[in-house]
Amino acid sequence: MAQNTTESVESQAAAGAGPEGGAYGQRGAESLENLFTQLCDWSPIGYAVFDIDGRFIEMNEAGARLLGERSRSEWMGESLGPLLEPTQSERVLRHLQEACDGSGESREQPCVVNVFLPGEQGGPRRLQFFSRPHPAGGGRLCLTAFQDISAEARRRESERQRQAVLDALSAHIAVLDATGRITAVNAAWRRFARGNGASRELETGIGLNYIDACCDVSAEDPDRLAQRSAEGIQAVINGDLAHFTLEYPCHSAQRQRWYLMSVTPLGLEFGGVVVVHMDISERVRNEQESRRRREEVAHASRLSSVTVLAASLVHELSQPLAAAQLYAEAAVVLGQQEPLNQMQLLSVVGDMRGQVDRATQIVDGLRRFMRRGESKKESSRLEERIHEAVTLVAPLARRKRVRLKLDLVSEPVIVRANALQIEQVLVNLLCNAIEAMDLADSPVRNIRVGLERLPEQAQVTVADTGPGLDPEWGPRIFEVLETRKESGMGMGLAISRTIVEAHGGRIWVESGSGGTVLCFTLPLHQESNPA
């Protein structure tokens, strides 16, 4: 190149002519053509002249580079055909023929065809051909410009793929930019918006500021759900939260629905988050179903409690009733006295009212108990009982922010038991632990449920990180009448002991390191347990 330049300067000097000189003009034009040729060779665009049979008549270096396989000179007189799939080859040839004779779609617009060349790792390379008739080709030549659009195609492809993946998901997904504006939504999002009678604008949602939209609806939102979601999204956008989730009901006229909204940062330079609304109605309904079952179990336990406690409950109730009756009769006497001592009368009526309140409280408490259960013992896997109980208690644990950890022996542990009653015991122990930690407002709230297989027994351990058992209570927590007044849970323990002992097991309390540990054993079912 340097040599060329030198030569050019020398020849100019030798000519001794000005820029306007004809000889110089001639040479200048040649030089210009030379420059264009060089430009052509450097450009990322391939230029070629094809004949009507699809053979290369001329091509720049860039074209050869784009095509690969051969050098520029080797392509001369050759066609692309052998490189291409037969159908492709045909299509390309037709394109070039139409370009040569100008029979393509439009004389003004170049014909366009995509040519797929076999590529290396990244899949086939995609070239786009723009062809027009050669002005001097007599309908037998065409001019073609072509470029590699593989990267662009791949980008579009992956975008389409991303959208297809998003669209294939049943969750409603929107991508927000750092200002909270929606930049993309999936099909489920659009369908949901349409189903909810959203306006056209909301239906696609693109361009809408989601945070503002949330803030706008907060007027008719008693639980501040919209406001809380707006705050959550903002917090994730700001980086104050790594993740935000919110469960909320969204009932339609036809059915009850619940959604889980989760907000996750995109992790991009310009910020932005993904907002996903997942239909959790089934889970919520399952939970509701579990809750119903749990209540039935608790009910049965309470009825037993009532049976066990009937005498003391009657006693408890008869005291205020006796007092109230005596006060009432005293009030009648006082009311007939002359002169009337109104202060005393009112004081007696007040006392009477106090006793009636006391009785009412007892009756109210009693009313909350009540129901029945059946007793049938059969071979039962203890780990399944634990799972059942944990499932039943899980919603309560979640609400009280208690983590349940299972530490179960891997092989099955089979006992002969009334499954429901054993679950009831576990539920009682778990509820006690939850209650204890909740009452004490424990900062760490974990429950470890352990299951071990001893030589002839199975041992279940429920250990909490609560305040621990008051030493004053000790084993008395299992006695029927020893009820912890604040929670009424001592009763559950009495029932639990009754059940465990009825199964030939033992229940006891241990002082753990910072927490209460309740253990019970059940004899293994010898026939069923592998030795």
Add this chain to the structure above:
Amino acid sequence: MKESPVVMLLDDDPGVLRSLSLALSLAGYQIEAYATAEDLLRGLDPSRPGCLVLDLRMPGMDGLEVQQALSDRGCSLPVIFMSAFGDIPTTVRALKAGAIDFLEKPFSTESLIARIEEAIETDRRQRAQKVLRQTIIERAGHLTGREMEVMQLVTAGLSNKDIARQLEISPRTVEKYRARVMEKMHADSIADLCQMVAASSGLGN
């Protein structure tokens, strides 16, 4: 005897104790209310007439134990038990130990007063009987051996003739002893004398 009767109340439930005290005070009774068995036993004066109204079931010393403690001290005041849930064995034990009555809570002031009246009447009768018995024993103390023998045979329904034959004395002498017995015992008739002997059963043995 001139002392007015006292109703002593024992219940560990403050509501019940207060309402009982009020209802009975308004009905004109003299009341002593105790919340614990220990207080009651400390405050008790067995010489005063009246009755006891005790709650059967209490933490610590229960009604039956109070009843036992009273009987150990020779106190014969009638006891009315109040119970919320009187099981039969407890009731039987209490009645065997001399409880006069049972009331299941809740009860009306009226029914309580009826039982208290009965109890006070019982106490009054018991006290009168005690006094009478003492008088009879005192009078009988003045009888000679022979007079005592005659009184026993007379009240056993023997005729003067039979008595004379049994004691190997003359019917006349029997007549004389008999007149002296009637006089010393302040008896108006043989029936009267019989009643006195019955009231002080075991007399002369």
